[in-house]
Amino acid sequence: MTTTTVDAPKSTLSRIIAAGTHQRVLAFASLIVLLIGFSIASPNFMQTSNMLAILQATSVNGVLAIAVTLVIITGGIDLSVGTMMTFCAVITGVVLTYAGMPLAFGVVAAVITGAACGACSGTFVAKMAIPPFIATLGMMLILKGLSLVISGTRPIYFNDTPGFSEISRGSLIGDFIPSLPIPNGVLILFIVAAVTAYILNRTVLGRYCFALGSNEESVRLSGVNTDRWKIAIYALAGSIVGIAGLLIASRLNSAQPALGLGYELEAIAAVVIGGTSLSGGRGSILGSLIGALIMAVLTNGLRVLSVAQEWQTVVTGAIIILAVYADMMRRNKKS
Amino acid sequence: MLSRRTLVGALSASIALASAPAAFAQDEIYIPLISKGFQHQFWQAVKAGADQAAAEFGVRITFEGPDNETMVDRQIDMLAAALANNPAAIGFAALDSQAAIPLLRQAADAGIPIVAFDSGVDSDIPVATATTDNVAAAALAADKMAEFLGGQGSVAVVAHDQTSRTGIDRRDGFLNRMDSEYPDIKVVSVQYGAGDQLQSTEVAKAILTANPGLNGMFGTNEGSAIGIVNAVREMASEGVTIIGYDSGKAQTDAIREGLMAGAITQNPVGIGYETVKAAIAAMNGEALSTIIDTGFYYYDQSNIDNAEIQAVLYD
Known part of the structure; x- marks a missing residue:
């Protein structure tokens, strides 16, 4: 397999193929293959309403995946994103339904709560030197418990806050282009992705994010306060999780306090399918977004094809392993 | 390019495999059941009842439910995917009634009757509820x-x-x-x-x-x-x-x-059976009572092996 780099003048095609070795493009190609495959297999798959359902299903997991990508790039992991999302939703419920404050306060509360939780995890990891796996495992349980305590284990409904369900279910785009009623939740996902990608690739915070993941020691030796940057990155990830909390609460028109466990693993799965390395220092927001889309397309497509649920789970697991294996192959070949 | 070909090939293979069950005639009657769970023996017994009714009345059913009873949003995604297949009717056991209302409304607007089962749906959209008292x-x-x-x-x-x-x-x-x-x-x-x-x-x-x-x-x-x-x-x-x-x-x-x-x-087999039966009746425009009581029994050492009890127990 040495034919991938030819020294003859490069045609556009060979450049595309060379680019194809990049995991993101690989993931994107898989997404297209899945979409085409499912469309051929079932005439009901490729309908506007079903595509919108897939996008809607991606929105929460996609935002969580973006948040966890940041932490994974620093060489850490965040197991608390699922229950943190729930916790932010519950706090929003307290602010909006229990305290009766206007909508904007609820939105701000969710983001601030997330940032504060993230800063806590970051402090445990950076200042107290607890391994990220353990620190965020602890946070996962703490936040799950607190959600149950604060809500009294009952769902908090947002019926008294007009417009709350519009955050996820409404469609700003649909107001302008009635034939394209893309839900706001999806719009928010793409905005979050664009902003986070900008931060990651164009700002100091982003550069330190990669640097910490590649070689934390050398960053420290060059006189950078690594602890502070690490806490900032966890806090940024937390505030993104807060947005996910808003999305799910809005979609369900309620904060469901028991929900959340298991969502962190799906987010991490989306991240690795998207080519972000769990060992840190490498990764992309676009990749995670595509990873989340692949998971949603796969789940929806298998359902539309009426594949037995047992097998849906098996196929999803196999895809994760294949995706990471393909990525390993690519890197081994390079080195 | 081995890696990419491997991946793409495997993906296509999995789709080819997956598409096999979809090779049904499009005009058959399809009724998806969206349950609250899937792995528990109770839900498997509900599924067995639904399968029994499906075989009896010549319809095709699918039975799905989230991994656990907290995953309200996953259940809604399942409902959305079920709607994509333009089903004749839907059986639905809501984890949270409120969260499902927009999709149920969408189904009702499309003229797809909903039959609630197990714990029902707090709404007037379902044409009937098959449940235990x-x-x-x-x-x-x-x-x-x-x-x-x-x-x-x-x-x-x-x-x-x-x-x-x-x-x-x-x-x-x-x-x-x-x-x-x-x-x-x-x-x-x-x-x-x-x-x-x-x-x-x-x-x-x-x-x-x-x-x-x-x-x-x-x-x-x-x-x-x-x-x-x-x-x-x-x-x-x-x-x-x-x-x-x-x-x-x-x-x-x-x-x-x-x-x-x-x-x-309870009579989980009966719940599944009655849900499918009611869905077919609703699809044909027949009148249904709002609550379909599927019954319950008390059993102990003395009657556990009676045929009547054995029929509703599951292992």
């Missing part, structure tokens, strides 16, 4: 408990949750009957174990520790009842009359051994 069933459990205790003593309840309709109805059905009919039986504790066997075991152990002279315990679903059995076994408690709910191998074994006095069984 949980209040009456739990009251029967209270009557049996009182019979064992001779009308006096102290009892405790391990319930599966305090939010779902079934959790509330079974708890209150038991407590209200105790309160109104048996003034000399004191309910000392009501606790919740999420229907999880392990968690319910811990809850039941705590109750037994706190109330050494306890005479009876009622578990409101399979996991809760097995939790009580585990707790009594682990602590070697004596003189505790256990009444359970639903069935499953662990519970029926405990009844055969005499560790558990008896249990209420």
Whole structure:
């Protein structure tokens, strides 16, 4: 397999193929293959309403995946994103339904709560030197418990806050282009992705994010306060999780306090399918977004094809392993 | 380019495999059932009933439910995917009624009748609900408990949750009957174990520790009842009359051994069967009663092997 780099003048095609070795493009190609495959297999798959359902299903997991990508790039992991999302939703419920404050306060509360939780995890990891796996495992349980305590284990409904369900279910785009009623939740996902990608690739915070993941020691030796940057990155990830909390609460028109466990693993799965390395220092927001889309397309497509649920789970697991294996192959070949 | 080809090839292969079941004629009648769960034996029994009705009436069904009963959004995604296939009717057991309303409304607007099952949907959209009368069933459990205790003593309840309709109805059905009919039986504790066997075991152990002279315990679903059995076994408690709910191998074994006095069984097979039957009737525009009572039974060592009981028990 040495034919991938030819020294003859490069045609556009060979450049595309060379680019194809990049995991993101690989993931994107898989997404297209899945979409085409499912469309051929079932005439009901490729309908506007079903595509919108897939996008809607991606929105929460996609935002969580973006948040966890940041932490994974620093060489850490965040197991608390699922229950943190729930916790932010519950706090929003307290602010909006229990305290009766206007909508904007609820939105701000969710983001601030997330940032504060993230800063806590970051402090445990950076200042107290607890391994990220353990620190965020602890946070996962703490936040799950607190959600149950604060809500009294009952769902908090947002019926008294007009417009709350519009955050996820409404469609700003649909107001302008009635034939394209893309839900706001999806719009928010793409905005979050664009902003986070900008931060990651164009700002100091982003550069330190990669640097910490590649070689934390050398960053420290060059006189950078690594602890502070690490806490900032966890806090940024937390505030993104807060947005996910808003999305799910809005979609369900309620904060469901028991929900959340298991969502962190799906987010991490989306991240690795998207080519972000769990060992840190490498990764992309676009990749995670595509990873989340692949998971949603796969789940929806298998359902539309009426594949037995047992097998849906098996196929999803196999895809994760294949995706990471393909990525390993690519890197081994390079080195 | 081995890697990419491998991946793409494998993806296509999995799709080819996956597409096999879709090779049905498009004009057949398709009724998806979206359940609250999938892996529990109870739901598998509901599925068996639905499959039975599907075979009998010549329709195709699918049966899906989220991994656990907290995953409200996953259930909604399942409902959305089911709608994509333009089904003739839908069977639905809501985890949270409110969250599902927009999609149910969408189905109703498209003229797809919804039949609720198990704990139902708080809405007027479903044309019928196939369910157990949980209040009456739990009251029967209270009557049996009182019979064992001779009308006096102290009892405790391990319930599966305090939010779902079934959790509330079974708890209150038991407590209200105790309160109104048996003034000399004191309910000392009501606790919740999420229907999880392990968690319910811990809850039941705590109750037994706190109330050494306890005479009876009622578990409101399979996991809760097995939790009580585990707790009594682990602590070697004596003189505790256990009444359970639903069935499953662990519970029926405990009844055969005499560790558990008896249990209420719903008719999960009947729930599945009646749901599909009602869906077909609704599709054909037939009138349906709002509540389809699928029935319940009390079983113990004496009648566990009767054909009537065996038909509704599951392992």
